[in-house]
Amino acid sequence: MDNSSSSSRVKQTARTIEFELKQNGPYILAGLGVSGGLLLLANRNIPAIGIPILSSAADRVAYALRWTGLEGISMVTAIWCVIGVRSKYGIEPTSSEGNHHLQMTQRILTNTTESFLAFTAAKLALASVLESNNLRIIPALSGLFILGRYTFDAAINHPARTFGYTINAVATFTAYGLFLYKLLSGGIHSNLLPFSLR
Template identity: 85%
Template sequence: MAYSSATTSTTRTGDSCCRALEFELKKNGPYMLAGLGVSGGLLLLANRNIPAIGIPILSSAADRVAYALRWTGLEGISMVTAVWCVIGVRAKYGIEPTSSEENRHLQISQRILRDTTESFLTFTAAKLALASVLEADNLRIIPALSGLFILGRYTFDAAINHPAHAFGFTVSTVATFTAYGLFLYKIFSKGIHSNLLPFSLR
């Protein structure tokens, strides 16, 4: 009897999870698909047009990492914006807001800052790792990924309380996972040591 009750409870929990997942997909699915489409289109567009901008050919891994670090300044704008958002809310409502509405604004701004920090650090690590193993003539992917990341972060923050935030989340996630995916591919396609040992400091 107890076994039957437990089975029924598990089944109900599973059904509830399936319904919740189906509801989330219906609500966020179109925005996620739009994010995937825009990300793919922008990466293809960048791959065709960025070489015309004159990306430098850097044979040294250290130079490529330094080049990727320069683009971190662009991504860092999202961090500056998130910090100023928190400062602005605290300046308006005080360090410790007294009303529930004021607290809600502070919690939202702090959540934006936390999410932005986590995304920024994760993407930066992926981008720098990728730059260290890229071929010299493929460096154009770095500004493309940086642009994609900053687009994703700002569209996510702008729609933080709307299902449309799934669009921004998808775009920035594509940038991060593309960087990690390419890094792992470069590492394992030719063997770990063949990619790591030639890391020149000059």
């Protein structure tokens, strides 16, 4: 009996994964394509903008923090959505029961906050180990993040939200991946011990 129920759960899981891939696969592929294209385009064109030469880790982190304002726009938008729903429906700030719209906007705000914090941590860590001539990746990742957040939020009730989620995930995982690569490729001690604030 245990074996048959385990087998049916595996089959059900396989059907669910297959259904999700059929429904969301095109959006995932489109998100990966757009992300990859934008990163390649940024890699070729951002140096023309004139990224400053910043030799200290503190200056590079400060440069990355400046771009956090761009990502912060997604937080402001999510907060205004919650405020708008509360004012439209006259809901007390502490009560979300019985109002689907307020619950949805609060979930969007929570999701946006989590994504913002995870991405910001990755971006700042990456900036601390990047060489000055590679700082052009910071505005590219910030642009990807904000594009991903807005396309995700715009299609929140449609499978197309996977497109925005994919772009957002590419920005975050690229930042973490590059950080770990830089940290481990030169040796952990070489990146951590000589860390100078000035």
